[in-house]
Amino acid sequence: MTTAGLTACHDCDLLNRDVPVPEGGASRCARCGGVLRRHKTDSLDRTLALAASAAVLFVIANVFPFLAFEMQGDVTQTTLATGVDQLWDKGWYALAGLVFVTAIGAPFLQISLLLYVLVPLKLGRLPYDLARVFRLLRHIEPWSMMEIFLIGILVSxxxxxDMANIIPGLALWSFGALIIVLAAANAALDPRLIWDRVEYSA
Ligand SMILES: [Zn+2]
Known part of the structure; x- marks a missing residue:
């Protein structure tokens, strides 16, 4: 939280006066030493590069075969959306919706909104409705649960x-890489960098 040059400590709630933080450095709470703000090095460039890579991986993960099963000579190929399809056909609509949202919908929105925010900022322009879009992005993050989906797949x-010969497809590897790249993009993003732009433009 920031009001008029003050930042509340997340740990002890003390209001600290804002101080300029050098790149790569961090400001700490005067009372408990908790980190108030970490000024990440090249946050915009690094987050943008990772978000762009995530977009490519997302397309590959959704277009190419995810897994193939070979059983007695018969090969069944699946894509990322196959699971959603089959749950839907069996009448498990809620479960199909949940899998779609957490494994495909939320990551798609997350990557799209990241690019929507970061590309114009990189070009020195202000994205339309930046404050609302960035808040939406922060709300979507918890719904992106690709790693849980992947663990579920691996367990099955x-x-x-023992029953079938399983051939991992290109999409499976991309999906795994996407989880790591998107997590790295979130870690590289300095939210303060975005809110500062909102403040200046207001
Ligand atoms: Zn504190």
Whole structure:
């Protein structure tokens, strides 16, 4: 929280006066020593590069085959959306919706909104409705649960391994890489950098 040059400590709630933080440095609470603000090095460039990589990986993960099963000569190929499709066909609409939102919808929105915010900022322009879009982005983050989806897949693969020959597809590797790249993009992003722009433009 920031009001008129003051920042509240997340740990002890003390209001600290804002001080300029050099790149790579951090400001700390005067009472408990908790980190108030970390000024990440090249936050905009690094987050943008990672978000752009995430976009490419997302497309590959959704377009190419995810897994193939070979059972007695028959090969069944699946894509990322196959699971959602099959749950829907079985009438498990809520579960299909949940899998779609957490494994495809939320990551898609997250990557799109990151690029929507970062590309114009990189070009020195202010994205339209920046404050609302950035707040939306922060609300979507918890819904992006690709790692849980992947763990679920891996658990079922271990159980199926005796019954069928399982061939991992390009999309599976991309999906795994996407989880890491998107987490890195979130870690590289300095939210203060965005809010400062909102403040200046107001
Ligand atoms: Zn404190």
């Amino acid at each position: 693969l271990v159980k199926l391994a």
